[in-house]
Amino acid sequence: MNKPHDPDQPYVVAVRALCDFTAKRGDLDLRFTPSPSALEGMAGHRAVALRRPPHYQTELSLSGNYKDLRVRGRADGYDAEAGQLEEIKTYRGNLETMRENHRQLHWAQLKVYGHLLCSRDGLPQIKLALVYFNVATQDETLLVESCSAEDLRSYFEAQCESFLDWARQELAHRAARNEALAVLPFPHAAFRPGQRELAEAVYKSASSGRCLMAQAPTGIGKTVGTLFPLLKACPTQQLDKVFFLAAKTPGRQLALDALALIKTAAPVLPLRVLELVAKGKACEHPDKACHGESCPLAQGFYDRLPAARQAAVDAAAAAPAPLDKNALREVALTHQVCPYYLGQDLLHWSDVVVGDYNYYFDVNAMLHAQTQANQWRVSVLVDEAHNLVERARKMYSAELDPAHLALAWQAAPADIKRVLDRLKRSWYELFKEQQADYQVYDDVPQDFRGALQQTSSAILDHLADHPSGIAASLQDFFFEVLHFSRMAELLGAHSLFDITRGESGALLCLRNIVPAPFLGPRFAAARSAALFSATLSPADYYSDMLGLPDDIAWIDVASPFKAEQLSVRVVDDVSTRFQHRERSLSPMVDLMARQYAQVPGNYLSFVSSFDYLQQLATLFKARYPDIPVWEQSRGMEESAKKGFLERFSPASSGIGFAVLGGAFAEGIDLPGKRLIGAFIATLGLPQVNPVNEQIKARMETSFGQGYDYTYLYPGLQKVVQAAGRVIRAESDRGVVYLIDDRYGGAQVQALFPGWWKVERLRARLPLPAAVSASRREGFPASGVV
Numbered sequence: 001m002n003k004p005h006d007p008d009q010p011y012v013v014a015v016r017a018l019c020d021f022t023a024k025r026g027d028l029d030l031r032f033t034p035s036p037s038a039l040e041g042m043a044g045h046r047a048v049a050l051r052r053p054p055h056y057q058t059e060l061s062l063s064g065n066y067k068d069l070r071v072r073g074r075a076d077g078y079d080a081e082a083g084q085l086e087e088i089k090t091y092r093g094n095l096e097t098m099r100e101n102h103r104q105l106h107w108a109q110l111k112v113y114g115h116l117l118c119s120r121d122g123l124p125q126i127k128l129a130l131v132y133f134n135v136a137t138q139d140e141t142l143l144v145e146s147c148s149a150e151d152l153r154s155y156f157e158a159q160c161e162s163f164l165d166w167a168r169q170e171l172a173h174r175a176a177r178n179e180a181l182a183v184l185p186f187p188h189a190a191f192r193p194g195q196r197e198l199a200e201a202v203y204k205s206a207s208s209g210r211c212l213m214a215q216a217p218t219g220i221g222k223t224v225g226t227l228f229p230l231l232k233a234c235p236t237q238q239l240d241k242v243f244f245l246a247a248k249t250p251g252r253q254l255a256l257d258a259l260a261l262i263k264t265a266a267p268v269l270p271l272r273v274l275e276l277v278a279k280g281k282a283c284e285h286p287d288k289a290c291h292g293e294s295c296p297l298a299q300g301f302y303d304r305l306p307a308a309r310q311a312a313v314d315a316a317a318a319a320p321a322p323l324d325k326n327a328l329r330e331v332a333l334t335h336q337v338c339p340y341y342l343g344q345d346l347l348h349w350s351d352v353v354v355g356d357y358n359y360y361f362d363v364n365a366m367l368h369a370q371t372q373a374n375q376w377r378v379s380v381l382v383d384e385a386h387n388l389v390e391r392a393r394k395m396y397s398a399e400l401d402p403a404h405l406a407l408a409w410q411a412a413p414a415d416i417k418r419v420l421d422r423l424k425r426s427w428y429e430l431f432k433e434q435q436a437d438y439q440v441y442d443d444v445p446q447d448f449r450g451a452l453q454q455t456s457s458a459i460l461d462h463l464a465d466h467p468s469g470i471a472a473s474l475q476d477f478f479f480e481v482l483h484f485s486r487m488a489e490l491l492g493a494h495s496l497f498d499i500t501r502g503e504s505g506a507l508l509c510l511r512n513i514v515p516a517p518f519l520g521p522r523f524a525a526a527r528s529a530a531l532f533s534a535t536l537s538p539a540d541y542y543s544d545m546l547g548l549p550d551d552i553a554w555i556d557v558a559s560p561f562k563a564e565q566l567s568v569r570v571v572d573d574v575s576t577r578f579q580h581r582e583r584s585l586s587p588m589v590d591l592m593a594r595q596y597a598q599v600p601g602n603y604l605s606f607v608s609s610f611d612y613l614q615q616l617a618t619l620f621k622a623r624y625p626d627i628p629v630w631e632q633s634r635g636m637e638e639s640a641k642k643g644f645l646e647r648f649s650p651a652s653s654g655i656g657f658a659v660l661g662g663a664f665a666e667g668i669d670l671p672g673k674r675l676i677g678a679f680i681a682t683l684g685l686p687q688v689n690p691v692n693e694q695i696k697a698r699m700e701t702s703f704g705q706g707y708d709y710t711y712l713y714p715g716l717q718k719v720v721q722a723a724g725r726v727i728r729a730e731s732d733r734g735v736v737y738l739i740d741d742r743y744g745g746a747q748v749q750a751l752f753p754g755w756w757k758v759e760r761l762r763a764r765l766p767l768p769a770a771v772s773a774s775r776r777e778g779f780p781a782s783g784v785v
Contacts, residue, residue: 010065011167014374015073015112017348022162023108026101027292028301028341039489044090044133045076048140055081062116066160069167075113076131084127084144085114090135093464098132101302106130108159111147115156118149125149136461170349173270173317177351178235180269186228187265193560193730194220198532201555203229206237206379206528211548213385213539214532216557217753218724219732222532223258226381230530231262231271231352233379237527240376243367244354247387250667255354255383256322263320272313273322274346276355282325282340284333297338308335308342313349322354348374357388361522362395363486368522377527384667385531386717389545392515396495398484402427402505404477411471419458426451430499431506438690440498444488444510452485484510492517493702496694513695514702520547534724535717537751544703563757566727567735572744573762576681581612584681588739589620592655592679595735596627601676602648606660606722608682610634616681617657628654632664648674660684666721671728678726681739683748684718685711716751737761 049058056079063072077086087110091098110128118126125148132141191199198216205212206229216222230242244255252275259273280286285295292299312331316323323331323346325339332339347353347370360367360380371378382388405427409420426448459478463470470478487510491497494514500507512518523529523546536542539554571591574584592605607613610633617631630647633640641663647656650673658664660682686692692710700706719738726734742748749758 010068010070011171012070012072013163013167015062015071015109015116017374018071018159018163019105019108019112021166022159023105024101024302024305025104026300026302028290028295028298028338029099029101029292030290030298040135041090044135045088047138048086048088048131048133049077051140052077052079053081055079060113060117062113062120064116064119064156066157067164068171069160069164071112071116071156071160073109073113073116075117078117082127083123083125084129085110085117086129086131087113088131088133090133092134092136092460095132095134095141097464103130111152111155112159114147115149115152118152123149126152136457136464173272173313176270180266180271181231182235184228184232184262184266184269187224187261188221191225192220194557195222195225197555198222198225198557199229201553202226202530203233205530205553206230206233206239209237209528211523211528211552212530212532212555213536213542213548213552214530214555214557215536215539216532216534216555217559217561217755218534219728219730220557220560223254223383224261226530226532227255227258227352228262230379230381234351237379238377239379239527241350241371241378242352242381243360243378243526244352244381244383245357245360246354246383247357247391248384248667251383252354252356256324259352259354260321263322267320270317271352272316272346272350273352273354274316274343274350275322275324275328276343276347276353276359277325277340278356279340282329282343284329284339290338295338297332297336301337301341304335304337305342305345308332308337309345309349311335312342312346316346316350322352323350357382357391358395361388361392361519363483363518365522368525371525378525380523380526380529382529382531384533385546386533386535386542386721388519388531389515389542389714392519392546393512396487396490396512396515396518398480398487398510400427400480400484400508402507404473404480406504407473408477411473413462413470416458416462416470416474419455423451423455427506427508430508431501434499434501434506437501438498439501440496440694442497443491444497449485449488452481452488456481456485484508487512493698494518496691496698498691498694511691511695513698514545516545516547518547520549523548534753535720538713541705541709541713544709559753559755560730561727561732561755563755565730565733566723566756568723568752568756568758569735569737569761570743570749570758571737571739571761572741574681574739574741576608576612576683576740581615584739585616585619588616588679588681589623591737591739592620593624593627595677595679595737596653596655599676599735600653602653602670602674603655603677603679604664604675604722604725605655605657605679606665606681607657608660608684610659612682613657613659620655620657628652630654630656632656632658632662636663645670650674655679660722661718664725665718666724668725669728670725671732675726675728676733677735677737678723679737679739680719680722682719683740683742684715686714712747713751716748720751720753 049056056077058077060075060078062075063070075085076088087106089106107130110130114126114128125146128145128147130143194216198214201212201214227244246252246255256275263269263271284297288295290298308331312323315327315331321327328343329339332342353367359365405420405424409417412420430448456478491510494512494517496511496513498509498511543552574587576584596603607616613631617629621629630644632644644656645668648670660680661684696706696710699709703709723736726736
């Protein structure tokens with residue numbers, strides 16, 4: 001854990017951050033350049049150090065003060081006998097193509113380090129050397145400049161003066177923010193039942209620097225109940241930032257709304273709230289490339305950035321609403337800078353950052369990287385944390401598709417085609433030697449990994465000589481190769497390497513099944529973390545999957561809802577297994593129609609797949625044409641999703657058909673008469689197939705609960721989430737039908753929320769007269785099961 005920042009001490013800034021702020025000039029230029037990977041960069045630094053004499057010092061810690069600033073960092077290397085301080089930069093390709101503003105930034109960093117070293121050792125002068133190391137050729141290029149200590153002192157002070165006003169502003173902002181947070185009032189007249197218990201647990205975990213898992217029912221106000229106490233803890237824990245991480249857009253919006261409510265309740269609170277959005281959603285000119293010769297918002301970006309930055313932080317602190325996507329866009333366009341990259345810069349100066357899981361947990365997660373580089377003291381809130389298991393698995397999985405190789409080959413220039421041909425031959429060897437259509441291997445063969453390395457190196461070298469770029473299909477495949485190679489280096493018991501043989505060739509997959517080894521360090525890097533959801537049971541499953549620390553705190557907030565508010569009916573004379581689906585349709589549509597006739601209103605019907613949904617909806621519409629229905633479809637656009645939800649109005653009635661685990665099974669809020677019931681015709685269990693059976697075997701080996709960890713727990717989590725759409729407030733009333741014979745089992749029912757009172761019901765009951773008449777009109781009697 002990082003030590004808290006003492007407000008009476010100088011403002012601490014890293015050398016890189018200082019120079020990024022003061023020395024960046026000119027255009028934003030993000031044309032793809034063949035930069036080395038992190039591993040290649042580290043190897044390059046080691047290679048340079050090994051060429052130096054034994055007394056050569058590496059990773060030299062340096063620091064110094066100027067007025068209200070303390071500047072610190074690590075210089076790459078120092079030869080005291082030669083009096084030469086070095087900054088090592090690895091690269092690929094032609095050094096002459098390196099952009100001038102990048103080189104200016106490198107010199108700025110080196111000069112600041114030069115001053116810090118002269119000041120520390122009392123040196124009158126020093127030689128500064130930029131060492132450019134080509135990772136492909138292993139060649140060094142040295143750019144050496146002799147500087148006097150006085151010149152370096154003047155340069156250092158000029159950089160500090162450029163930053164000083166901003167640093168003082170930041171110190172004043174932090175003091176005002178903490179003063180206001182210390183007396184922050186709860187934004188509602190009173191806590192909801194269960195909300196205070198949740199808030200107290202979050203505050204205690206932040207104060208003790210622990211992780212918390214909080215299972216709290218839907219409808220108690222978890223977003224406000226976690227953000228409010230964590231903001232209250234910021235002054236005492238000297239937190240630099242709070243990260244609110246959500247799985248989906250609705251979760252981010254709930255956080256932004258909650259923060260706006262908190263700021264409205266405390267008008268003097270100068271809290272800077274930033275929403276991070278994907279580049280594709282923030283880009284103003286998607287038809288243009290990210291450099292000054294193409295995009296007007298990239299041209300002169302760093303020259304206009306200071307004014308835009310100041311305007312943005314002023315707006316973020318003063319306005320009651322957070323600096324969301326729209327507010328950030330308005331500021332950016334006023335100053336003619338790119339909204340997306342303005343947001344990246346504002347990350348450093350924000351108090352609360354709202355974004356997707358991937359910003360902190362992904363392989364190249366920006367929030368985690370910046371936290372480490374800047375030594376920020378952060379606390380993390382993970383919304384709907386049950387989603388993190390599957391999301392993290394995808395982050396740390398990689399796939400190579402032979403169809404993508406074919407597309408890349410078609411778009412590749414001649415020199416790359418030859419390398420891709422070698423990769424194809426190596427790939428074919430895997431395909432040819434495979435004895436079954438699906439097979440798991442202990443490791444990725446070294447020959448194939450070598451072919452991947454040759455492919456990526458060849459494409460990088462080509463890009464170095466042809467900076468105009470390559471075709472999109474080749475570039476996409478290149479990134480897939482890089483990610484697969486990286487995941488292959490990290491392959492362990494947490495993942496499977498499997499090959500699926502198909503008509504087009506061998507599909508290769510590095511399939512992460514236990515993300516704990518990757519997520520554990522992310523949680524350790526935070527001062528505290530709180531993971532919350534309505535479905536975090538059993539706790540051991542989520543702790544094992546997510547790599548949570550041994551001393552994690554756990555709270556299961558009692559539901560404010562009463563059993564009489566929700567009628568939970570288990571229908572166990574119907575099987576929804578794949579082989580029984582055709583027989584399940586008729587009793588299910590009759591059951592739904594019977595409930596609708598008894599209590600008309602809005603219902604959701606959840607099944608396991610779109611094919612099943614179509615069969616069920618088609619039969620329902622034919623048999624009961626007078627009952628309004630609407631359906632979820634594959635790949636629904638945002639506007640279509642919005643239209644689906646708008647059908648659930650307080651004055652409407654009908655049945656919406658959706659897929660369990662999809663967009664409408666969690667994260668939506670349909671209180672009161674907007675939704676009065678749900679039919680869940682599946683246990684949500686993952687499909688039994690060779691992949692899941694391998695996962696089951698690995699789970700059995702690792703945790704001794706193969707079936708539960710692979711099938712039962714993930715499935716029932718989806719069911720409870722879907723059922724949670726029905727009761728959203730203490731005044732709500734509703735019904736949930738759980739349709740499948742397996743719902744009658746004690747092991748399954750043990751995973752239901754404790755406040756549910758379950759009753760057993762048979763689907764095949766006599767139909768009310770009104771339903772029978774409607775059925776006769778809409779479907780022939782011979783269709784009755």
